[in-house]
Amino acid sequence: MTFVTKLRFQSGNRYELESEVSDLKSMLERKGAECKGPHADPPERITVPQYKSLQPGDAFSAWDYTVYSRQLEIHGNDHIAREVGHMDFPESLHVEIEVEQQKPAGHLQK
Template identity: 90%
Template sequence: MTFVTKLRFQSGNRYELESQVEDLKSMLERKGAECKGPHADPPEQIAVPQYRTLQPGDEFPSWDYTVYSRKLEIHGNDHIAREVGHMDFPESLHVEIEVEQKKPLGHLRD
């Protein structure tokens, strides 16, 4: 059985996000991992209301910012995927890791 490690990176700083993802992809390729991506999602515009007091009503202008996302997949190479899972990333980068088990074609379900 093969494992697919799906990585999702999000940040408000597009340049740092691009730099970290490209560095990671280079490292994966140097180590011989099969890597797909990075794939970019459209930027997400977020507006956060800011209130002057704890009660709604009197507001400051909303805080608007953009979140950029990239997705990367590592196929097989469990030891490399595990190594990536233990890496330290900058605080401005949000990282989600999902591991999916792929069964070979024709494999009967348990």
């Protein structure tokens, strides 16, 4: 059975995100891992209201920021995927890792 490791990166700092993801992709390719991506989602614009006190009423102008995201998939190469799962990434990056088990076509479940 093959494992697919899906990595999702999010950050408000687009340049740091691009740098980290491209460095990771280069490392995966050097180690011979089959890698798909990075795939980019459209930037997400977030607006957060800011209040001057805990009581409703006075408010500062809303805080706006953009979140950028990229996705990578590692097919097979469980040892490399495990290594990536233990890597330290900058605090400005949010990293989600999902592991999915794929069965070959025609495989019967018991």
